[in-house]
Amino acid sequence: MYPSRFRYEAPRSLDEAVNLMGTYGDEAKVLAGGQSLIPLIKLRFAAPELLVDINNIPGLGFHQAEPDGTLRIGALCRHNDLERSELLRSRQPTMAAAAPLIADPIVRNRGTLVGSLCHADPQGDWASVMMALGAEIVAVAVNNRRTIPVSQFVTGPFQSALRPGEIAIEARVPPPQGTVSGTYFKLERRVGDFATVGVAVALESNGETVTRAGIALTGVGPFNIQATAAEEALVGKALDSNVIEQAANLAAEAAQPKSDHRGSAEYKRNVVHTFVMRALGRSVAQAA
């Protein structure tokens, strides 16, 4: 299969790219890694008039921690860069756990975290991770720049809050206030498959109780689900077995799985419960 005809531009500056997007509006799509967009246009599920290839724009491939502790991930930071990142390994266990589980190693050479968020696949892993971390997206357009929390960024299956003319240029994770722990678990039938169930857990603690909790679920709803009730059940509490069990129950209740070839709804709900139990149990072990 191959795509229908489109115009193609490969600007060498962000200004140029933003101008192109502004001119073409919703007829244009940004091409970064292309590992979700190109399969879509090959199958002709999407047929943009113009592809704006941002791969030649310098200064977008970074991921770095700011002095205040904010973690910034540029639009061209590949999954692979994050998989190999010492920075993530030492500071961001939820992201570090997720990066190697995205797709497969070859796709990870091209695909980008920001692109994955923009693509808003309901079975995308990064959206759950970034929701659990309370991250936000920076989007620029001609004469406009705004910040959108990831929890408001995914508005539906394959629908993001980006307006025509906007380009998402980076993702930002706010600086942690306490000790960070967390992980990402993904059940998949084989490497490269979408998640049967994915669970992102991101906690901060003051050494005794949980000060911040993020739990988000992949693959068990029309899009990524933030398990708010489970999060609230953890804040201010010490992680004992009752608290953990309660959070796992609430997270399982928050899931809206459908029975399909990956498993029954009951099975998937059970996996959510198991993953939350395990992830929280790990946080306890990490703190000890």
Next chain:
Amino acid sequence: MDERRITVTVNGERTTVDVEPRLLLAHLLREGLRLTGTHIGCDTTNCGACTVLYDGRPVKSCTMLAVQADGHEITTVEGLGIASELDPMQEGFKEEHGLQCGFCTSGMMLTATALLAENPNPTEEDIRWALSGNLCRCTGYQNIVKAVLWAAKKMRPPAAV
């Protein structure tokens, strides 16, 4: 016709060609340049039969546009060696019977070549992980892993006694 003139270095040779933006890299290689060692195995970016090296890194050429290769270096399986002079990876696949139908083999060898460039002494686990984007329906992967281990050994300088 909205064709672009691009210059790509393929297996060390610079080539200038006019392409439509929608032309996939895999089709440029196979049909434009008649390098049919790169195979197309699926429509869903899963199988990795189309894997080539893009500036030394494995990419799925069916999921890249030819125009994105402008100014870059591509290595296909034809760039590894020739029948009379196999490179160590090809030799390893021969010695360890790392293929049956051969359809996945070019992708396997290129991904493995990139692995060894970065990690000359991989474990079996490292190899299986690195090749997890390349699917094989014939072999069950055992001999593919052995082939890569064979190539790694051939390429490493002998240990000092």
